[in-house]
Amino acid sequence: MGDASRTHPSLRNPGSQDYDLSLTKRFALGAERAVEFNAVGLNFINHANWNDPDPVIGPANAPNVNAGRIIGSRGGRIIQLGLRFSF
Numbered sequence: 796m797g798d799a800s801r802t803h804p805s806l807r808n809p810g811s812q813d814y815d816l817s818l819t820k821r822f823a824l825g826a827e828r829a830v831e832f833n834a835v836g837l838n839f840i841n842h843a844n845w846n847d848p849d850p851v852i853g854p855a856n857a858p859n860v861n862a863g864r865i866i867g868s869r870g871g872r873i874i875q876l877g878l879r880f881s882f
Contacts, residue, residue, distance in 0.1 A: 811844045811869075812842045812844065813837070813838050813842070813844065814838065814839060814840050814842070815835070815836065815837050815838070815839065816835070816836040816839045817833070817834070817835045817836075818833070818834045818835075819831060819832070819833045819834075820832050827882060828880070828881065828882045829880075829881045830878065830879070830880055830881075831877075831878070831879040831880075831881065832876075832877070832878055832879075833875075833876070833877040833878075833879070834874070834875070834876055834877075835874070835875040835876075835877075836872065836873070836874050836875075837872070837873040837874075837875075838870075838871060838872050838873065839872060839874075840872075841871050841872040843868045844868060844869045845865045845867075845868050845869075846865055846866070846867045846868060846869060847865070848863050848864060848865050849861045849862055849863065849864055849865075849866060850862070
């Protein structure tokens with residue numbers, strides 16, 4: 796925000812906590828073949844991460860009633876599964 800310091804007390808945004816997890820298991824199928832299973836969880840504990848406050852104040856004749864308010868959160872948990880066959 797301009798030349799304000801990074802720790803300016805009136806310019807703080809809500810914190811963010813994202814915990815990601817990835818698990819992979821490989822199964823050998825003979826000497827040259829294998830199957831690999833992969834599971835990825837992004838924000839796997841589904842912790843709510845709030846959006847930044849609305850910075851738009853608006854004109855004097857029609858002010859933004861949501862200025863400075865936090866009115867939503869970022870996306871939730873995402874799970875991806877994968878299967879790979881190597882030969």
